[in-house]
Amino acid sequence: MPDSSALLEVQDLHVSYGRIRAVQGVSIAVPDAAVVALIGANGAGKSTLLRAISGLIRPRRGVIRFLGEDLVGLPVHQVVRRRVVHVPEGRGMLARMSVLENLRLGGFAHGGRTDLAPELDRVWALFPVLRDRRGQLAGSLSGGEQQMLAIARAMMARPRLLMLDEPSLGLAPLLVREIFRIIPRLTAAGTAVLLVEQNARMALQCAAHAYVLQTGRVVLSGRATDLLAAPEVQRAYLGAG
Amino acid sequence: MEFLAFLVVDGLLVGAIYALVALAFVVVYKASGMINFAVGEWMMLGSRMVAAGVHGLGVGLGGGLVFACVGMVAVAMAFTRVVLRQLFSQSLLTLIMVTIGLGIFMRGSAALVFAGLPGGIARPLPLEPLTVLGVPVSAEKLVAAAIAGACIVALSWFFRGSRTGLALRAIANDQQVAMSVGIDLDRHFAITWGLVGVLSVLAGTLWSFVTGGGFGVELLGLKVFPIVIVGGLDSFPGTIVGAFAIGILESLTAGYVDPVVGGGFSHVASYVVLIATLFVRPYGLFGRTEIEPR
Numbered sequence: 001m002p003d004s005s006a007l008l009e010v011q012d013l014h015v016s017y018g019r020i021r022a023v024q025g026v027s028i029a030v031p032d033a034a035v036v037a038l039i040g041a042n043g044a045g046k047s048t049l050l051r052a053i054s055g056l057i058r059p060r061r062g063v064i065r066f067l068g069e070d071l072v073g074l075p076v077h078q079v080v081r082r083r084v085v086h087v088p089e090g091r092g093m094l095a096r097m098s099v100l101e102n103l104r105l106g107g108f109a110h111g112g113r114t115d116l117a118p119e120l121d122r123v124w125a126l127f128p129v130l131r132d133r134r135g136q137l138a139g140s141l142s143g144g145e146q147q148m149l150a151i152a153r154a155m156m157a158r159p160r161l162l163m164l165d166e167p168s169l170g171l172a173p174l175l176v177r178e179i180f181r182i183i184p185r186l187t188a189a190g191t192a193v194l195l196v197e198q199n200a201r202m203a204l205q206c207a208a209h210a211y212v213l214q215t216g217r218v219v220l221s222g223r224a225t226d227l228l229a230a231p232e233v234q235r236a237y238l239g240a241g
Numbered sequence: 242m243e244f245l246a247f248l249v250v251d252g253l254l255v256g257a258i259y260a261l262v263a264l265a266f267v268v269v270y271k272a273s274g275m276i277n278f279a280v281g282e283w284m285m286l287g288s289r290m291v292a293a294g295v296h297g298l299g300v301g302l303g304g305g306l307v308f309a310c311v312g313m314v315a316v317a318m319a320f321t322r323v324v325l326r327q328l329f330s331q332s333l334l335t336l337i338m339v340t341i342g343l344g345i346f347m348r349g350s351a352a353l354v355f356a357g358l359p360g361g362i363a364r365p366l367p368l369e370p371l372t373v374l375g376v377p378v379s380a381e382k383l384v385a386a387a388i389a390g391a392c393i394v395a396l397s398w399f400f401r402g403s404r405t406g407l408a409l410r411a412i413a414n415d416q417q418v419a420m421s422v423g424i425d426l427d428r429h430f431a432i433t434w435g436l437v438g439v440l441s442v443l444a445g446t447l448w449s450f451v452t453g454g455g456f457g458v459e460l461l462g463l464k465v466f467p468i469v470i471v472g473g474l475d476s477f478p479g480t481i482v483g484a485f486a487i488g489i490l491e492s493l494t495a496g497y498v499d500p501v502v503g504g505g506f507s508h509v510a511s512y513v514v515l516i517a518t519l520f521v522r523p524y525g526l527f528g529r530t531e532i533e534p535r
Contacts, residue, residue: 054421080423092418094411105411108404109423153422 007032007192008053008084008161013062015045015052022048023059024216030161035184035193037203037224039237040213046196047089049213050163053194054086055079066161080109085159089166089196091150095139099130102138102149106156116156122189123152126182144175151179155186162186163194168202180206200237204228212237246376248496249489254379256488257386258447260393260481262461263468265440267480270469271413272433276337279344281462283437286347287313288362288445288458289355297358302365306442313438321431348459360458362449385447392443393481400477405432413475467511471518473528482526487511 006029015023023045030036038046052059055076064071071079094102103123107116124131127148133141138149147167154162164183168176180202186193197203204210204224212220212233220227227233266280277283290312294305320343328336368380400406408429411419420426445458452458464487472483495507518525 056420075425076420077423077425080421086421088417088421092415092421094414094418096414097410101407101410105407105419105422105424108408157423 005032006030007067008194009063009065010049010053011063011065013049013052013064014060015048015057016060017048017057022216023052025062026213026216026218028211028218028221030192030194031209032160033187033190033192034209035187035195035207037195037197037200037207037210038213039197039200039203039210039233041237042198043215044213045216046213047165048216050086050088050165050194050196053079053163054084056086077109080157083109083157083160084163085109085154085157085161086163087150087154087165087167089169091146093138093141093146093149095137097138098134099136099138099141099149100134102153103130103134103156106153109157119156119158123155126155126185127152144171144178147171147175147179148182151182151186155189155191158189159191161192161194163196165196166198167195168197168199176202200233201228204233243376244496247378248492250373250376250378251382252489252492253485254382254386254488255451255492256485257389257393258444258451259464259468259488260484261389261440261444261447263465263472263480263484264393264396264477265437265444266465266469267474267477268409268433268436268440271475272409273336273412273430274333275340277437278337278341279347279462280441280465281459282344282347283313283441284445284448284461285459286316286351286445287438287441287443288449289351289358289360291442291446292360292362292449293355293358295362302362305362306446309442309446310439313442314435317434317438318431321427321434325430325434326427344459344462360449362446364450379451382451385451389444389447392440396440397477405429409433464511467515470515470525473525476525476527479525479527487514490514 008030010026010028013023013026014021026045026049028036038049040046048057051057053064053071055071055074055078059072062072066082066084069082071082071084094105103120104116107119110116129145130149130152133145138146141149151164151167167179171179176199183193183195183206195203195207204227207224210221210224210227211218212227220230220233262280262284265283266277269275269277287309290309291305294300294308295302298304298308300308324339324343325336328339364381368384371378371380371383400410408419408424409432411422411424412426412429416426444461448458448461468483468487469480471486472479472481490510491507494510498506498510
């Protein structure tokens with residue numbers, strides 16, 4: 001699937017933690033305004049891949065091309081300024097700041113512009129519950145609301161590429177469905193989503209394309225509907241047969 | 242009764258200057274977890290630079306303040322770029338040790354660079370002691386406390402209302418998250434130390450006004466530890482309350498205990514309180530109870 005029209009193109013990426021090779025020669029592509037899922041077991045290298053793209057760790061070798069520019073070696077804040085935004089696992093709330101302050105910080109990448117009204121309006125439309133809670137401390141929100149705030153804060157940067165790491169982790173089934181109902185709506189504003197999930201069924205149902213990672217390598221890729229039907233995926237990740 | 246009122250008021254006024262010094266310490270701790278053991282030396286260098294502007298360059302007090310602010314911000318930039326950035330991945334303990342080294346370096350080099358220049362800063366106008374409601378009040382302390390108070394208000398506005406202040410609070414809350422929303426940590430650490438430089442000039446100068454000379458300004462750093470331990474290391478309001486409490490405590494012990502024991506106990510009293518606080522509420526009056534590994 002990799003092609004030159006992709007928004008993000010990762011080629012032959014290798015990432016190590018000391019002597020542990022977490023990612024070994026991964027190549028993926030994310031088209032503009034599409035949802036792409038990365039599925040795989042714990043420790044397959046999914047989160048490491050996201051951390052490398054966002055600049056949190058430097059890959060040993062490989063290319064991360066975003067809109068034609070190589071992101072390897074850029075500091076995190078420079079990557080965010082190119083509107084590649086990462087929502088790490090565990091949500092990363094600024095717990096002692098209010099919901100509104102968290103959102104305003106999400107718009108930090110816009111530089112000196114302080115009027116974030118258009119971004120806020122968009123976020124209120126997606127997550128009405130946050131509007132009611134805007135004065136509350138982020139740390140006092142429920143788990144589901146915190147996950148919504150994490151996504152909302154990332155959307156404040158008007159991302160071209162949004163990377164979500166395990167957004168369903170630790171949430172009740174009803175809230176998981178709520179989150180997965182919202183993810184496809186994010187693309188309407190021109191945001192592509194790279195989604196890492198252990199809940200493979202949910203991820204494949206909302207993605208257009210998907211990659212299956214196993215011990216740091218891509219073992220399977222293709223259209224999400226095809227992967228949903230593939231026997232090896234069903235056996236290993238969907239709990240069938 | 243009048244003596245008691247005098248001591249309390251005097252303690253409050255001195256406490257306002259202490260608060261400014263302690264805030265210079267707390268901004269660094271909150272942003273980076275670093276304990277700055279050289280606060281006193283920063284204050285000393287700030288006030289010596291003002292004195293150098295006044296006596297050496299003859300630019301007057303206003304010019305001296307501007308000169309010193311520029312100079313201290315330059316020191317802060319050099320420190321963050323040349324020293325802290327090289328130690329980027331070192332442990333926090335290493336960084337804390339570095340502040341001790343910097344303090345010694347500042348003392349030594351200040352003695353060389355400012356050799357022959359007087360360290361005192363003359364007050365712009367001599368003031369007569371005032372009497373408010375029958376209580377004698379030192380006019381210079383009143384003015385110094387008012388200036389310190391205005392600086393604290395400006396500082397809290399900066400942290401509450403400005404974009405940079407918002408970013409600094411985010412860094413204090415969680416560095417990883419701050420980075421992930423696009424905040425440049427290096428730049429904001431530099432801003433934090435620049436802020437310490439400016440606060441050092443202001444607090445060092447006010448302290449020189451009150452004590453009448455540039456002698457032993459670095460000892461001001463010793464006041465910081467009781468204040469921040471009592472107030473809680475990571476709390477701005479706690480720091481301010483702690484500063485007033487330590488100011489009043491020193492004043493009361495100087496008035497009532499020192500004459501009995503022959504002097505000097507007022508300097509020890511705050512450390513007695515420090516130890517007592519560590520036993521009873523180790524996180525301070527306003528600090529968070531959780532102790533997070535950083």
